[in-house]
Amino acid sequence: MPHSVPFSFDDLRRWPDLEGPDLVAVDAADRLILDESEAARAEVPEGGLVVVDDAYGALTLAAAAAGAHGIRVHQDALTGERALEANAARAGLDGTFTSHPLDADLLRDARVVLLRLPRALRALDDIAGLIAAHAHPDVVVFAGGRLKHMTLAMNDVLRAHFDRVDVTHARQKSRVLVARGPHDGADPQPEAATVDGLEVRAFGGVFAGASIDIGTRLLLAHLPDPSDGAIDFACGTGLVAAAWALRHPSVRIVATDRSAAAVASARATAAANDVGDRVEVVRDDLLASRPDASATLIALNPPFHSGGAITEGIAPRMFADAGRVLEPGGELWTVWNSALQYRPALERLVGPTRQVARDRKFTVTVSTRR
Template sequence: MDFPLDALRRWPDLEGLDLPATDAADRLILDESATARAALGPGELVVVGDAYGALTLASAADGATAIRVHQDPLTGEQALAANAAALGLTGRFASEALGPEVAAGARVVLLRLPRSLDALRDIAGLVAAHGAPDVVVFAGGRIKHMTVAMNDVLRGHFDRLDVTHARQKSRVLVARGPHDGRDPEPARTTVGSLVVCAYGGAFAGASVDIGTRFLLEHLPAPPAGEAIDLACGTGVVAASLATRHPSLRVYACDQSAVAVASARATVAANGVADRVEVARDDMLRSRRDASASFIALNPPFHVGASVNEGIAPRLFEDAARVLRPGGELWTVWNSALRYRAALERIVGPTRQVARNSKFTVTVSVRR
């Protein structure tokens, strides 16, 4: 393959020598699917889970047009667009939500296997329901992140499953013969008085993770009748604040498409959708400087499967930008990560509100 995969960048996501924009699994998926892709017409190729554009742009360079793409992280969409512009491939694809439109009539699907079996189940069911009768799915990943259970999920929606030879610690599952298709529906659980909804792949699923639970035990009533739930996940904090404080308005945001869909379902299930705005946003990019008085945050600390302490400080910086002087950032974090110094430096004076065997809750006041 002559396509310059190594030229791709992760920007605006975190970049570094140990954070490549593509890997051997992308190359194997492209090689295994080359013959099938060569026979496609416009709009017959769908790409799901393409981290930063390797699968989409290499296919476009090979001649594919009107490619439909779904990426869960907003930064993935932004990186794909930036890489396409740099390589002169803008206009060869369109980013879509994970719904019937992205899969309709697809004959070939290139899929980076998600770590969540529920996410894979949602994708497989969607393709089986809306793809062409002869659709072929090339689902690949790094062997260390693949399980036999993934084969079982695909067999639940496809008649035939072939497994390729491993190469450079990567493998591809090839699925044909769609059956038993279905559109994704969120799981739904009642936790205390709160209904939690989650589509496949949302962090913590239809439950309340222990860090969020600890944060909720200590959050006060936000001042000025407004609050922001940053990196909102399934919307548990936003829905909880809105139900506790009937006059409160909440802006909840996350860069994950599945998180945003889940959060919208959660706030609707709890009857507070009229007071909670849920948006897909890269941190708080759509919010004005010095426009908020109260932000709650349970920051993620993984990039893919790896712990990376560079994520939270970026969220702290954007929270500091959006907070008014005197505004408060309430944060829960794994105590081993020792974020207090960063919060002091980036936001302002920070005090510990609570601490248990695993988590710390702090409040930082914007200086």
């Protein structure tokens, strides 16, 4: 392999994702994956290394700094892709990798795969099946994570697609599963269900799967009619967008999410409900692709996690961007866990806010853009 170049984890940033003192760009699981895979990576030909769900570039850039080139990378979050690009530019490692969708071309003839274990077993099954279907028969998968997020069921999922799964010693509350001997490969297919008259499609790892979570159900029961289009912000499986499009056949809806799996799910949901021609699904960082003062109606069920970290910091950023995109008098309809008390932030970042509905756990509010 080519010679290595200087690289420091200390230079990695999460930007454009949320940053803060307790939000890290690299952790012990990244370091353990790299250490356990070092010998295998040293033997990989150019183009034979694949990295999946590298949060902010630690795995990709450390491998590139050690001499790997032609690295293929898939990151579910668009913010992760952009963080990797920015971190690569600062490290002088541009051109050592390419970003890909989670598809056959990503894994074709891969010899070594570095994987941050997803928390959802269905997401892991999607990834493991894809590796088994398209990687080289001698592929070795180094799948690591933090012990608090790992379960024995992950071993079983990997064994469904690999002959051998070895478990490394734990280090700094992290562990790596090493899988060899791919078999029973399959391309990911969305889970399908019919819920409250809506067809729902969900690829692994998307919030609520092929169901309607109770917060979204409450929001759907109170949403107004979109007169000239609307935005389903952080759309997940795209249920809100599909419901709006079904109720109002003349209206076009935009659905956005930063997650590639969510975008694929929302497109599949729209197609299953025969509204794919009127629902535009966009992978976006917040609403960055939407012009200022361009929308009259936005629906939002904000997440409370950024990557693997639970934080209340992401919702205010979403409120602020919704406020930017709404025209004066436009409305943001939000459902949120009542314990989070988002109303002051909505008042400050969007405009006057009133409660529309509340049950034992969730609150629906409408905020009018000043």
